[in-house]
Amino acid sequence: MDKFDAIVVGAGTAGCLAAKTLAEKGLKTCLIENKNKESIGTKICGDALGEHHLKTLGLEKPQGGELETRIEGIRIFSPDEKTVFTIAHEDFIGYLLNRRRFGQWLLKKAIDQGVTLLDSTKFLDPIIKNGFVSGAKVKSSDGSEIELESKVVVDSSGFLGVVRRKLPETMNIEKLIENKDVEACYREIRQLKQKTENTKYCDIYLNQKVTPGGYTWIFPKSGAKVNVGLGVCMTKKFPNPKKQFYNHVIKRSVFENSTILAAGAWFDPTRRPLDNMVGNGIVITGDAASLVNPIHGGGIGPSMLSGFYAGQVISNALEKGKPTQEALWYYNNLYMKSYGKKQASLDVFRLFLLKSSDDDLNYGMNCKLLTEKDVLKAGMGNEFHLNITETARRVFRGIKRMRFLNKLRVTVNMMRQVQAHYDTYPKTPEKFDDWRLEIIKIINNARSKLVD
Numbered sequence: 542m543d544k545f546d547a548i549v550v551g552a553g554t555a556g557c558l559a560a561k562t563l564a565e566k567g568l569k570t571c572l573i574e575n576k577n578k579e580s581i582g583t584k585i586c587g588d589a590l591g592e593h594h595l596k597t598l599g600l601e602k603p604q605g606g607e608l609e610t611r612i613e614g615i616r617i618f619s620p621d622e623k624t625v626f627t628i629a630h631e632d633f634i635g636y637l638l639n640r641r642r643f644g645q646w647l648l649k650k651a652i653d654q655g656v657t658l659l660d661s662t663k664f665l666d667p668i669i670k671n672g673f674v675s676g677a678k679v680k681s682s683d684g685s686e687i688e689l690e691s692k693v694v695v696d697s698s699g700f701l702g703v704v705r706r707k708l709p710e711t712m713n714i715e716k717l718i719e720n721k722d723v724e725a726c727y728r729e730i731r732q733l734k735q736k737t738e739n740t741k742y743c744d745i746y747l748n749q750k751v752t753p754g755g756y757t758w759i760f761p762k763s764g765a766k767v768n769v770g771l772g773v774c775m776t777k778k779f780p781n782p783k784k785q786f787y788n789h790v791i792k793r794s795v796f797e798n799s800t801i802l803a804a805g806a807w808f809d810p811t812r813r814p815l816d817n818m819v820g821n822g823i824v825i826t827g828d829a830a831s832l833v834n835p836i837h838g839g840g841i842g843p844s845m846l847s848g849f850y851a852g853q854v855i856s857n858a859l860e861k862g863k864p865t866q867e868a869l870w871y872y873n874n875l876y877m878k879s880y881g882k883k884q885a886s887l888d889v890f891r892l893f894l895l896k897s898s899d900d901d902l903n904y905g906m907n908c909k910l911l912t913e914k915d916v917l918k919a920g921m922g923n924e925f926h927l928n929i930t931e932t933a934r935r936v937f938r939g940i941k942r943m944r945f946l947n948k949l950r951v952t953v954n955m956m957r958q959v960q961a962h963y964d965t966y967p968k969t970p971e972k973f974d975d976w977r978l979e980i981i982k983i984i985n986n987a988r989s990k991l992v993d
């Protein structure tokens with residue numbers, strides 16, 4: 542049986558960063574990927590990445606083949622498209638990526654550090670010994686099933702969470718991400734007849750009839766290409782995203798005589814992070830741990846960050862001894878503090894948006910009940926609040942919309958409550974169960990006030 546210090550399952554953005562970081566620390570690392578090497582990086586995605594994520598990770602700016610175009614911000618269109626918020630702040634400056642080339646670039650960084658890549662290899666089952674994940678059973682490219690031994694396994698398998706779903710209950714890691722916390726998406730890359738006037742902004746269209754609980758995006762790529770798609774929240778009777786796309790989006794005049802370069806559907810988990818992402822010998826990263834911004838669905842940045850943290854924490858834990866849940870717990874602390882707290886509070890804002898009608902959104906945007914500044918603050922996470930004088934001013938403006946305004950006020954309060962609770966995230970596993978009961982209570986309360 543081949544032996545490694547660490548096995549990383551999935552060579553997406555989370556997995557490549559985890560593998561690279563582990564190998565940099567001198568650990569013998571194996572990266573398992575279902576796709577063949579050349580296809581690594583391909584993904585149904587909006588392909589947008591904020592520059593700040595790269596800065597945080599000390600990665601260079603994409604250039605050459607990885608870069609499609611530079612983006613200067615986002616524009617959010619109200620459902621009636623009469624109001625447009627333009628958010629051109631440094632936090633929203635970024636890139637439209639060539640996703641495959643970007644993935645290949647990250648993969649090369651991992652391989653250059655000495656990572657062993659097993660491509661066209663499918664993870665089947667975790668090997669569990671004495672309560673520890675201690676390897677992986679995989680199906681290799683020739684169809685044979687083999688066992689690989691390791692001290693730690695990292696689940697970077699994306700939305701499917703193929704390792705997470707097979708962990709024993711005793712690990713205290715959630716297995717299921719409920720449909721109501723997932724966006725079903727359909728996306729195409731289209732070649733337009735001619736370049737649009739917009740080459741600088743990622744355009745987002747809100748419309749609860751077309752995209753209940755989600756949005757439509759049109760992002761400029763290089764030349765006259767665009768990345769266009771939509772997502773809908775998978776609540777009880779959600780519409781088929783591809784049908785919505787063809788019935789509504791593609792009828793826009795900009796797509797007249799355009800051609801399809803690529804198309805496909807996939808899922809985006811948009812809730813708070815898994816409450817706990819580690820167990821004995823196991824760390825969960827990226828989409829497998831639901832590490833996506835609940836408002837815009839962006840997960841490339843947080844997935845890379847989680848892979849980086851996973852590599853660091855595993856390396857420290859192995860230096861000290863056994864990779865117990867306790868020894869790996871700091872991964873939870875690092876992620877919750879740097880991004881999880883913001884993500885969880887935005888989960889509440891997502892619930893607010895989920896049941897806001899088109900009428901409310903038109904009114905709210907048009908009359909500045911919500912401002913560009915609020916959206917910017919919401920996007921940045923931890924500073925979003927309405928101060929009293931501001932609220933009073935807005936109440937006066939929005940007298941006919943008291944219900945909407947009240948919901949907004951409840952949302953802001955609950956976002957603060959969530960953030961305060963994340964500030965008490967336990968330093969060790971002992972107090973985790975109590976912490977978790979409380980966050981479930983807060984989120985259920987938010988759901989009952991804002992959605993049900």
Ligand SMILES: Cc1cc2nc3c(=O)[nH]c(=O)nc-3n(C[C@H](O)[C@H](O)[C@H](O)COP(=O)(O)OP(=O)(O)OC[C@H]3O[C@@H](n4cnc5c(N)ncnc54)[C@H](O)[C@@H]3O)c2cc1C
Pocket residue numbers: 550551552553554555556573574575576582584585586587588589590662663664665697698699700701703726727728770807808809826827828829832833838839840841842844
């Ligand atoms: C339609 C859509 C649009 C999006 N737009 C954006 C955007 O514009 N910007 C942004 O930042 N984020 C966006 N996201 C989210 C983003 O794509 C993800 O958050 C990010 O790619 C997560 O990376 P990951 O490494 O965790 O998972 P993935 O990129 O999904 O990688 C998982 C890897 O695991 C492999 N794998 C799965 N099962 C197995 C198995 N059994 N054995 C071996 N390998 C396996 C897969 O082949 C894959 O390569 C979007 C998502 C969707 C669905």
